Amino acid sequence: MSDPLAGLYQELILEHSKRRDGEGLIEAFDAERFDRNPTCGDEIRLRIRVDDAGVITGLGWEGQGCSISQASASVLAGLAPGLTRVDLEGRIEAFRELMRSRGGGVGDPEVLEDAVAFAGVSKFPMRVKCAMLSWTALEGCLAQLR
């Protein structure tokens, strides 16, 4: 039997949900955001550090939740450092668009890197908010820097 959940639980997602890149709060930070998904109780606290040129130099998070939300935070921790605020805001928007594609989008690997593995999540409307949790938390952090 082919795995009907293969689209949702990509190898890369299951792997990231265990790897948890970027887990642990960074001590020195410029913005912090705590977000909670009230329906399922998933939560994340995310901190970022930025240099004078507006480039993200550090990202750390702490949280608990389902494999999708945890893997998503792990992927984001790999993507964000080295990018400017403006660049990152564009990529968050691209990820949001992918999540809203109802299974239609594939995502641009140039822009989203490993996060394209979440394309299949867009077919599961109940899980989109899980994938978005860390991304909206980061968006909240970036808004504080404007």
Place this chain on the structure above:
Amino acid sequence: MTLTEGRVAQLRQDFPILQTEVHGHPLVYLDSGATAQRPAPVLDAERDFLEQHNSAVHRGAHTLAGLSTLDFEDARETVARFVGADSDEISWASNATDALNTVAIALAKANAAGSASGRMRIGPGDEILVTEAEHHANLVPWQELAALTGATLRWVEVDDAGLWGIDDMREKLTDRTRVVAFAHVSNVTGMIAPVEEVVKAARSVGALVVLDACQAVPHRAVDFHALGVDAAAFSGHKMLGPNGIGVLYLAREFGRELPPARTGGSMITTVTMERSEYLDPPQRFEAGTQPVPQAVGLAAAVRYLESIGMNAVEAHERQLAERLVSGLESIDGIRVVGPAAGVDRSGLASFIVDGVHAHDVGQLLDVQGIAVRVGHHCAQPLHRRFGVAATTRASAYVHTTEAEIDRLLEAVAGVRGYFGVDA
């Protein structure tokens, strides 16, 4: 006395939705605790009413108004008889949450002008007592009432399994306790509360008793007069009935003392520009146009349950719960909360899968056609006590079979392997 396999198979024919498939599998619906499915007689009753008698009740002189009023009041009598109450003690609400709010808001109003006396009086220094296991619907309104009256909210703590006993309750009852509110049956643990003992203890300190009967009335014979509670609430959609209707039981004496939470049309006697006088219960608590077709549908659901027999419903679910709990407990890495196997509980079980979040569990079950509830089940404090954000809950009803429980158990046994967390 329980339900034979043949009887359950026969009942299943009444539920159109049970014939559907999910992801290519026959649906295994184990989420009746959240909302129950409706059998054809309930769907038909509502449709027949709408096609033949529909009109506004308690007003107008035309033929349909008379017919719909009769149906509406028959529904009230049917529901009243079902829960051991008199008709004038049964008011319609939109759901259990609404009914519980009605009691809390009415008590706040009674105390707003500082005019409440006797057991209606709640003020600074007084206490409202709940338990840590409550559904938010039976917790947040009491937090509000405490804030509005200056009273203190206190709670009975639960143990690691989410359980509390009468001794824990007695310890928290003081001569300042004015209201005791708790669930007859927990929607998370399935624990059956010692209602009569709580009532006796509450009486001895002069406190009102409000019962959240949401998970009790659908699943076992309940007699509010025998239990002796002052108020109780339950929802139509959890007992094979329609959405948009709930029931507020107010013991006659208490109902007559309580002011209306909501005011307006249909609940008054005389209205002048300065003031209004209110009808007696139950109309006093039914402001505005009522959910008449839903009341008719709910009465049909009650008759359907009565035709099965509530003792048989309870015995059937008790058997399924035993199979469910002992089956889950024999799977590695699964922790069931609530009463241990062999101890009385309602037909549901919530569990934690070690290393796998409840949402992931639910997803893997869904793809096999099995519908369960995942999350905090509107009981965050209880889940905080368990040390998890979410659990998975399977809940049975009259149409649930042993084979369906076995399909769930088999699927749960595969969860940790799928997510690569088995030892």
